[in-house]
């Protein structure tokens with residue numbers, strides 16, 4: 001599910017992706033973590049995304065949409081009962097419209113930021129109202145009810161109506177209400193989809209960010225310091241907890257390396 005190409009993510013990778021996870025569960029049907037850009041954007045990037053298609057180098061690739069990837073695996077898109085966007089940026093939530101009947105799990109603060117009629121600055125670019133024009137069935141989460149802690153992160157909680165193997169991990173910073181999704185896997189490992197907490201594993205492990213990298217984060221982070229703190233948490237997990245598979249949305253290599 002890969003919108004290709006980005007020169008905006010400096011010196012990280014020649015090929016950008018937007019990782020979506022599709023998980024089949026016995027009790028809750030298909031669960032999709034992030035939807036990527038959406039079918040229309042990958043069929044006709046320029047017409048759908050306008051200048052954003054140019055700025056992040058989106059190439060036409062209909063087969064890469066979450067919608068087509070679900071079909072390619074033999075499922076009906078209607079089988080996707082739950083969607084967990086790590087956040088509502090257009091490259092993560094653009095495909096919500098392709099699964100109009102799914103329950104969409106999102107924090108209250110993220111939904112409020114995305115639907116704010118008076119969005120300013122980068123928030124005007126990052127969110128796209130067309131993604132929720134169909135009126136998704138939102139399941140929202142407030143800030144106060146998450147009482148669990150995990151790996152130094154507070155406010156961890158289960159998702160409503162999902163199996164207990166799925167945990168909501170607050171990772172605010174890149175956006176005001178970004179979350180990570182932790183999933184206990186049958187083989188005993190735990191996967192954490194960390195959204196845009198960092199852009200490339202190489203960036204996290206380098207220990208020192210270039211000026212370009214810092215500028216780019218300053219541009220895209222709703223709360224730069226909070227996002228840095230979240231990236232440190234991810235770094236700890238990557239360095240010291242190999243039993244946790246941490247993946248970010250846009251690194252094209254760490255997912256493939258983990259599966260190998």
Ligand SMILES: [Zn+2]
Pocket residue numbers: 089091092196249250
């Ligand atoms: Zn992103």
